Amino acid sequence: MLKDLFPKKRKFATISPNQGAKDRVPEGLMNKCKRCGEILLSRELEKNVKTCPHCGYHFSMTAPERIDATLDEGSFVEFDAHLLTGDPLSFPDYPEKVQKAREMSGLDEAIVSGYGTIAGFPLYIAVMDFRFIMGSMGSVVGERLARTVERATDDGVPVVIFTVSGGARMQEGIFSLMQMAKVSAALRRHADAGRLYIAVCTNPTTGGVTASFAMQGDLNLAEPGAMIGFAGRRIIESTIRQQLPEEFQTAEFLLEHGMLDEVVHRKDMKPYLATVLAMHSKRGEPNGHRTAF
Amino acid sequence: MATELPFEKPLVELRVKIDELKRFTEEKGIDMSEEVATLEAKAKTLAESIYRDLKPWQKVQIARHPERPTALDYIRAMCGDFIELHGDRNFRDDPAMVGGVGLFRGRPVTLIGTQKGKDTKDNIHRNFGMAHPEGYRKALRLMKQAEKFQRPVFTFIDTAGAYPGAGAEERGQGEAIARNLIEMAGLRVPVVCVVTGEGGSGGALGLGVADEILMFEHAYYSVISPESAAALLWKDATQGQRAADTMCITAQDLKAFGIVDQIVPEPFGGVQRDRAEAVSALSDAFAQALDRLDALGMDALLERRYDKYRKIGNYREMTEELPKHSVAMQES
Numbered sequence: 188m189l190k191d192l193f194p195k196k197r198k199f200a201t202i203s204p205n206q207g208a209k210d211r212v213p214e215g216l217m218n219k220c221k222r223c224g225e226i227l228l229s230r231e232l233e234k235n236v237k238t239c240p241h242c243g244y245h246f247s248m249t250a251p252e253r254i255d256a257t258l259d260e261g262s263f264v265e266f267d268a269h270l271l272t273g274d275p276l277s278f279p280d281y282p283e284k285v286q287k288a289r290e291m292s293g294l295d296e297a298i299v300s301g302y303g304t305i306a307g308f309p310l311y312i313a314v315m316d317f318r319f320i321m322g323s324m325g326s327v328v329g330e331r332l333a334r335t336v337e338r339a340t341d342d343g344v345p346v347v348i349f350t351v352s353g354g355a356r357m358q359e360g361i362f363s364l365m366q367m368a369k370v371s372a373a374l375r376r377h378a379d380a381g382r383l384y385i386a387v388c389t390n391p392t393t394g395g396v397t398a399s400f401a402m403q404g405d406l407n408l409a410e411p412g413a414m415i416g417f418a419g420r421r422i423i424e425s426t427i428r429q430q431l432p433e434e435f436q437t438a439e440f441l442l443e444h445g446m447l448d449e450v451v452h453r454k455d456m457k458p459y460l461a462t463v464l465a466m467h468s469k470r471g472e473p474n475g476h477r478t479a480f
Numbered sequence: 481m482a483t484e485l486p487f488e489k490p491l492v493e494l495r496v497k498i499d500e501l502k503r504f505t506e507e508k509g510i511d512m513s514e515e516v517a518t519l520e521a522k523a524k525t526l527a528e529s530i531y532r533d534l535k536p537w538q539k540v541q542i543a544r545h546p547e548r549p550t551a552l553d554y555i556r557a558m559c560g561d562f563i564e565l566h567g568d569r570n571f572r573d574d575p576a577m578v579g580g581v582g583l584f585r586g587r588p589v590t591l592i593g594t595q596k597g598k599d600t601k602d603n604i605h606r607n608f609g610m611a612h613p614e615g616y617r618k619a620l621r622l623m624k625q626a627e628k629f630q631r632p633v634f635t636f637i638d639t640a641g642a643y644p645g646a647g648a649e650e651r652g653q654g655e656a657i658a659r660n661l662i663e664m665a666g667l668r669v670p671v672v673c674v675v676t677g678e679g680g681s682g683g684a685l686g687l688g689v690a691d692e693i694l695m696f697e698h699a700y701y702s703v704i705s706p707e708s709a710a711a712l713l714w715k716d717a718t719q720g721q722r723a724a725d726t727m728c729i730t731a732q733d734l735k736a737f738g739i740v741d742q743i744v745p746e747p748f749g750g751v752q753r754d755r756a757e758a759v760s761a762l763s764d765a766f767a768q769a770l771d772r773l774d775a776l777g778m779d780a781l782l783e784r785r786y787d788k789y790r791k792i793g794n795y796r797e798m799t800e801e802l803p804k805h806s807v808a809m810q811e812s
């Protein structure tokens with residue numbers, strides 16, 4: 188059945204990052220909640236998809252963890268892993284910085300993209316990872332996103348993008364900026380083809396990512412407490428010469444100001460997405476037809 | 481009095497000296513014409529050496545020159561008739577973003593641009609050319625109007641960036657720019673943009689998704705201002721020069737990257753030296769771009785626009801069939 192979804196035969200698939208996710212749980216059995224200070228057992232934290240059971244604080248998640256928590260088990264097939272970071276400006280120390288990020292994160296760029304299912308509903312998914320140079324958007328991020336969206340348009344299935352980003356990848360200069368336009372153009376075609384796009388902002392989503400695909404969803408969603416903004420808090424404070432309120436630029440603040448459709452707790456994200464996918468499929472069933480039962 | 485830039489100082493000093501000698505000749509009746517001629521020749525050579533090979537940081541300074549023409553200066557000079565239209569129909573009229581309909585060489589076009597002020601008072605009114613979300617939404621309203629009436633869109637970019645203020649964030653600066661990007665990508669009329677001075681990051685790109693991108697010879701276009709880049713890289717905002725040298729932000733760089741389609745030549749020393757010449761060069765560039773775009777059907781135009789952005793990117797693609805982390809997928 189999987190094969191039917193790929194009009195062009197793809198010979199190779201990468202190993203699902205799910206398999207490695209368990210190894211990446213931080214060492215040590217205890218974690219202290221950054222908000223309420225409660226001591227949490229790692230096992231307890233995992234059970235709550237890395238949210239605090241006491242105050243609801245959302246810990247940061249890696250891309251493999253996110254894919255693991257969002258997609259049906261074993262359904263993820265990674266694409267475009269063979270795209271590697273360039274150095275168009277011959278920027279000082281950039282290749283070294285990339286190499287360090289690779290070693291630290293175990294990823295080769297700030298985004299992982301591919302195909303999978305949620306409750307049986309097929310979708311293309313791209314998930315950013317903050318550990319890789321602050322989730323900044325360079326050419327590989329833009330290219331993986333554009334290819335992901337194009338495949339989704341071709342195959343007629345939805346796209347979900349989880350964002351977490353410090354914004355543009357400064358070391359790629361104008362190439363980084365232009366990825367905003369490139370991904371937007373691909374999403375324009377996806378929209379024109381009548382296909383669904385869901386953007387999910389996670390903590391933090393800023394700069395050029397906010398000013399492009401993070402805000403272009405048919406549904407713009409966010410996790411509780413996520414900081415989402417175009418300009419950084421410190422830049423704004425120095426511009427207006429006053430302190431901003433605590434809740435400024437949080438997901439709840441954006442919801443209140445009409446920029447988001449919903450703030451969804453991480454524990455509810457998968458069923459929420461499943462419901463949205465069902466509402467956008469032909470008869471509320473995976474692949475638009477009833478499976479045998 | 482013309483504003484002098486730091487690197488123009490030797491030239492300005494030489495010109496002052498020439499003027500003094502001329503005055504001396506007049507007042508005292510002593511013939512200094514030989515000395516004047518020598519110095520004038522020297523000034524000419526000096527000007528050549530300064531302006532023929534401007535460094536990126538010098539270009540940034542020229543691009544920010546307070547006497548550089550603004551969007552409205554170009555628009556009014558290019559169009560016989562121009563009607564400015566105001567407001568986003570939602571919140572307010574943003575004076576940092578201007579737009580309207582004009583007759584360009586007899587043909588109706590929609591013209592939109594970020595607008596800097598002419599002096600301090602005007603700059604405060606114009607927010608130094610840094611638009612709020614309502615500015616980007618006004619721009620989009622005028623673009624959709626252009627689409628309705630099937631007239632081409634010209635956009636003029638000269639901004640340090642979108643305004644980083646509290647109200648701008650509350651009203652969705654990110655969303656406003658994001659919407660312009662996705663809407664401009666599919667706008668069913670020819671779109672030509674020109675970076676006339678500063679092309680500052682997302683705030684510039686919010687008007688910059690076009691079929692053709694023109695750029696003035698000494699304009700710059702960057703993902704981040706050189707000063708901000710320096711602050712991030714070296715924790716020192718005064719190292720803007722070093723950042724400008726590193727970041728490949730000149731029109732010549734962007735042309736070489738295939739991002740900018742055409743460089744519009746500037747009068748010697750910059751557009752502020754001869755506005756009429758600058759306007760004429762820009763008008764010709766717009767007209768030539770329109771000729772190219774008019775020849776295409778709508779589908780071909782949109783296809784070309786898509787491809788223009790789709791191909792921008794610098795990455796390595798491993799050619800071998802088996803990428804690093806891969807295993808062969810079982811045929812089932």
Ligand SMILES: [Zn+2]
Nearest residue numbers: 220223239242
């Ligand atoms: Zn807690």
